Amino acid sequence: MTIAENDWSRREVLTSTAGGLAGASLALPGSALAETRQYEALDVRLVVNGTAQAMRIDPRVSLLDLLRERLGLIGTKKGCDHGQCGACTVLVNGRRICSCLTLAVLHEGDEVTTVEGLGSRGALHPLQSAFIANDGFQCGFCTPGQICSAIGMLDEVARGEPSHVSDDLLAPVLSDPEIRERMSGNLCRCGAYPNIVAAIREAAGEMNA
Structure with missing residues (x-):
């Protein structure tokens, strides 16, 4: 048997095997392909950027997808979708979270602030x-999350919550x-970290003043 004949027969085997497995999975009543599970819709009420929202x-649905797809607040970006x-x-x-990692129904009655609600x-x-002022962004994709995170972070400092690098655990600077x-x-995929740090430092001084 030649090399060409051997390669051809190998392809035939792979093709027929894949077809047989696909047919078998479709025939099985309990398979993932045959089963379509239905989920009952739930009512949820949130306050988003100061406005009460009620929907079914x-x-x-993640909180991120609710904000973007249902409320049109596309300032909140979907990046990795893995937190x-x-x-x-x-x-x-008032606390910062990754909205892609939480379900919208878990936030019944909560107050949600996105970048659109900041100013x-x-x-x-x-x-x-x-x-x-400090050119704290280039493409701008990460900027809404950076700003919301910075606001939450400054509140954490104001509450006296230390970080892993705090010299004084009781009074972090x-x-x-x-x-x-x-x-x-x-x-930040663009690497604007030095300017982001400068922007946060400047805003912290202004907000404290």
Whole structure:
């Protein structure tokens, strides 16, 4: 048998095997392909950027998808969808979370703030202004999550919550190493980290003043 004949017969075997497995899976009544599970929609009520929202949703919908797909708040970005990049960070009851990692139905009655709820065109939040003044972004994809995370982070410092690099666990000081450590969950693909740190430092001084 030649090499060409051997390769051809191998392809025939693989093709016929794949076809047989597909046919068998379709024939099995308990297989994933044959089973379509139905989920009962649930009512959820949230306060998003100061506005009460009530809707009926699939219980599997993430908070991120509710914000983007149902409410049109596309400032919150879907990056990795695994809680690893921080692009989807929002504030829930004042604390920062990755909205891709939580189900919307778990936040019944909660107050959610996205980047759209932080300021307006004529009255930006101090962190928004600082990011612009310090060129704290390039492509801007991660910026909404960076800003929301920074707001939550500054509140954590104000409450006296230490980080892994805090010299004084009882009275942490917002140094540049503290900012980097506390913001380490928010990734910037463009590498604008020095300007992001500068923007947060400037806004923190303005907000404290």
